[in-house]
Amino acid sequence: MAITRGFGARRRPADERLPPGQYDTGSGWPVLTAELTPRVDLDSWTMTVDGLVDGLASWTWEEIHALPRSEYHGDIHCVTTWSKLGTWFAGVSVDTLLEQARPGPLARFVLATSTTGYTTNLPLADVTGGKAWVVWEHEGRPLPTEHGGPVRLLVPHLYFWKSAKWITRLTLLDRDEPGFWERNGYHDRGDPWREQRYQGD
């Protein structure tokens, strides 16, 4: 592709933590959501793992807090080109939830569902092996509502629309079923290091 007339070289030194096409948003954390921000009622909220599992599992807000705490320290990347570097979250590892739910032999994909009805799809391999969390804490404070609080999925090695806000359910499937943004043109996997932004990338 041709050079853009008058556009100089990068203004900031390259940061090897930034995937291609991303910029560092610094201390900021933009809010991007397709729906109105919901009020999640923690008395009735549950986290459920269902679908192709041998032991359907569900936790109340209290029960999920009794599971072993797990933290993620690192970076997050939004498809709209901002990245937030060196941040951290706390909650529970998805591995812990799956230990109890026991995925069946045919389970290959996951559909995550929010209290709003928002969905996003992921390969099962992308939420196992210490790569995904259900989190309620950001940098030591309760996760703010506009950022998915009180509780969201966190899959930081993929673009952040995969980290469904206001998570309430993971459904294990034998096939990849496109979620909300994926039906609307975004990529089924969303690996920022391969710039998998849109369908066809």
Add this chain to the structure above:
Amino acid sequence: MTGTSEPTGPTGTGGWATGGWTTGTVQEVRRPGPGAVVLRLAVDARDDHVPGQHYVVRLRAEDGYTASRSYSVASDPGDPLVELYVERLDDGEVSGFLADVVEPGDRLELRGPIGGWFVWDGVHPLLAVGGGSGVVPLVSMLRHARAEQRPDDVCLVAAARTADRLPYAEELVGGCQVVALSGEPSPTGRPAGRLVEADLAPLLRPDQQVFVCGSPGFAEHAGQLLVGLGVDPRTVRVERFGPSG
């Protein structure tokens, strides 16, 4: 990639499904104020957009460094050019370049049109509520309704502090358009003040779609007003504009 790539958005797919980049030649540059620039581009191998969709603009330096951002289309699909409204952000790497450097004749890498959610199907009547530069994709919807001789199908409620900070303020008159300015009376005589339920209540119809676009704070405020008026929150489509210099 895995799985199906069948797009099932509410309207047409547009060129985003092909994933390709194209080039646009800047035909016109207009600066409605110091804080914004309007670019009108002739797009090579253009796919018509659906009102509400956006383009990605990618800048490329000699050392191969690139920077890209998304901008909503303001023009009607029938416009021979694609019009992008770019708000100039402080320290905005891309918006600053587009506002200060770009001239007619420049060629820009483009990808789009993109988006299958925040788009008007052109069928249902629409209540579109925008704050500041959040009105831009809604202006495309309003222009489309007017071009289709159905001006009353899109009611655009636009909020800003003052009229000179409201993109396309001069077009937001007549019909069921509402301009709500917090810092001065609106041109139609509405007293200065924040957007309130009374601005929206007369425009509600049972069969309409409701879109909200603006900053997170504005989207939250508008959403609360709509829900307070009995609008089902699940029917409201929202596009939040963050700082994305």
